[in-house]
Amino acid sequence: MERKQLEAKAEEYLTHLCRRIPNRRVGAEGNRMATEWFAEKMRAAGFAVEMPWFNCIDWQDEGAHLLALNGEVFEVFSSPYTLGCSVLAPLVVVRTVDQLAASHLTGMILMLSGEIAAEQVMPKNFPFYNPEHHQQIVRLLEEKAPLAIITATGRNPELAGGLYPFPMIEDGDFDIPSVYMKDVDGEKLAQLPRQQIALTIDSTRIQAKGCNVIARKPAGDSQRVVLCAHIDAKDNTPGALDNGTGVVTLALLAELLADYSGPLGVELLAFNGEDHYSAQGQKEYLKSRLTEFSQIALAINTDVAGYVQGNSAFSLYGVSDQISSLVREVMGQFASFQEGEQWYQSDHSVFIQNGCPAVAITSDQFMRLSTEVTHTPADDLDLVDYGLLVDVALALEQVVRRLNAVI
Ligand SMILES: [Zn+2]
Incomplete structure (x- = not known):
């Protein structure tokens, strides 16, 4: 040829x-x-x-909305493969693993920002590479069981490609609904006086097949x-x-x-x-x-x-x-x-x-x-x-x- x-x-x-x-x-x-x-x-x-053929999870997303009760709307994106939710609850901001371990999060919406949100955590069942500090974060999140999670992320090209913000969580086996937003918007949200926020995620997991x-x-x-x-x-x-x-x-x-x-x-x-x-x-x-x-x-x-x-x-x-x-x-x-x-x-x-x-x-x-x-x-x-x-x-x-x- x-x-x-x-x-x-x-x-x-x-x-x-x-x-x-x-x-x-x-x-x-x-x-x-x-x-x-x-x-x-x-x-x-x-x-x-x-x-x-193998079974896999596919996902459909119609977007997510975050509203602070002062009427301010924040731009958020559904974490890939997240479950949907519609919750109204107080916001708790956590910046380190130690803070996470010491927090009480039942009935709360959790925002991860700063040091703890510096990189994507590997999916909990990912077999090829899964560092202990990622597994520890995932374990703590599941144990503390907040109603939903907001991850405020910066740029981390090595692990997330050219995305800003990047989804800290991308895991169809992790069942706490989550969104991600820009780190700068997260800081604005964190500075609002302690109040309830409303978070809606309009997305669904679908059983699918691939080969x-x-x-x-x-x-x-x-x-x-x-x-x-x-x-x-x-x-x-x-x-x-x-x-x-x-x-x-x-x-x-x-x-x-x-x-x-x-x-x-x-x-x-x-x-x-x-x-x-x-x-x-x-x-x-x-x-x-x-x-x-x-x-x-x-x-x-x-x-x-x-x-x-x-x-x-x-x-x-x-x-x-x-x-x-x-x-x-x-x-x-x-x-x-x-x-x-x-x-x-x-x-x-x-x-x-x-x-x-x-x-x-x-x-x-x-x-x-x-x-x-x-x-x-x-x-x-x-x-x-x-x-x-x-x-x-x-x-x-x-x-x-x-x-x-x-x-
Ligand atoms: Zn590739």
């Missing part, structure tokens, strides 16, 4: 994923359309496809290379770089491998849940496939690749010398690739934590992009260089073919 053709396909595919499909949030109709589209592309290239797409050639078990990208996106964002581009490179790769016949098996995997609080797709994959992990010779994850400025960056994790030099040699043929620093905030961690050698591919500006762009509506098609995506697909094709000689 000619390069021009591949670039045109990359653009067509990404436009389909980010424009024609409404919303790739896990559990949403657009998410099912995306997995169906991906499965179809895999079948067309001769891959055997499995789509194991991973596992495409293999040949079908069934064999020693193999796994190439993955997460197909879900944050609610209401186009998710072009995060991670439409990763999915598009896998779709191109499938076509480049249409004539492939091993002997090393190839698995192209669309993970579904990297940007959902419960990471349900990753959990499902680990649960049902863990016994097959010993068959994985190498896992390669692509996330936030193809940014218009700079290069693609690859990084290696627990990879043997022989495979490392193969990967470096292949990537070295492309001017758009450079070796970058290790990072762990994506699906290659699923494999690394379970002892598989892994490679991650992203943009060399990943840190800046994840602080300013990803998880926001700005993550759109204009940020993508299709030529870079073609390079990623061509490089991955070569890695797959040449791995046969060293494994």
Whole structure:
């Protein structure tokens, strides 16, 4: 296939994923359309496809309102996946974990602000990373059981992407209704004379389904290379770089491998849940496939690749010398690739934590992009260089073919 053709396909595919499909949030109709589209592309290239379904929580939100009894209205946003509520109660402001531990909150609306609200707390059942101080905050909140929670947050790009304010709580397993607001508005609210406030959250949790797409050639078990990208996106964002581009490179790769016949098996995997609080797709994959992990010779994850400025960056994790030099040699043929620093905030961690050698591919500006762009509506098609995506697909094709000689 000619390069021009591949670039045109990359653009067509990404436009389909980010424009024609409404919303790739896990559990949403657009998410099912995306997995169906991906499965179809895999079948067309001769891959055997499995789509194991899992249950998940989806969420519908009609907004939230906060009214102080002096008539002042404050701008608040429903925390993603919160339960709804309509409460009128006194406000208590808490700024540290010690204060929280010492507070009496029955019948109150709690505002978390300052130090305690500096970062997002991990969802209570999140399996991959869950620091003790987050779990402690969640435990205290459940124990103290306020009627509702307001989190007043600033900017914390490293953990919340480019959002201001950011939701301190994003957890469909946490049952105290909550909203978030700007730290500056929180300070204004805190300064009002002690009084009751009225908080309404108009949102509902919905039982939904999603699936991973596992495409293999040949079908069934064999020693193999796994190439993955997460197909879900944050609610209401186009998710072009995060991670439409990763999915598009896998779709191109499938076509480049249409004539492939091993002997090393190839698995192209669309993970579904990297940007959902419960990471349900990753959990499902680990649960049902863990016994097959010993068959994985190498896992390669692509996330936030193809940014218009700079290069693609690859990084290696627990990879043997022989495979490392193969990967470096292949990537070295492309001017758009450079070796970058290790990072762990994506699906290659699923494999690394379970002892598989892994490679991650992203943009060399990943840190800046994840602080300013990803998880926001700005993550759109204009940020993508299709030529870079073609390079990623061509490089991955070569890695797959040449791995046969060293494994
Ligand atoms: Zn991502």
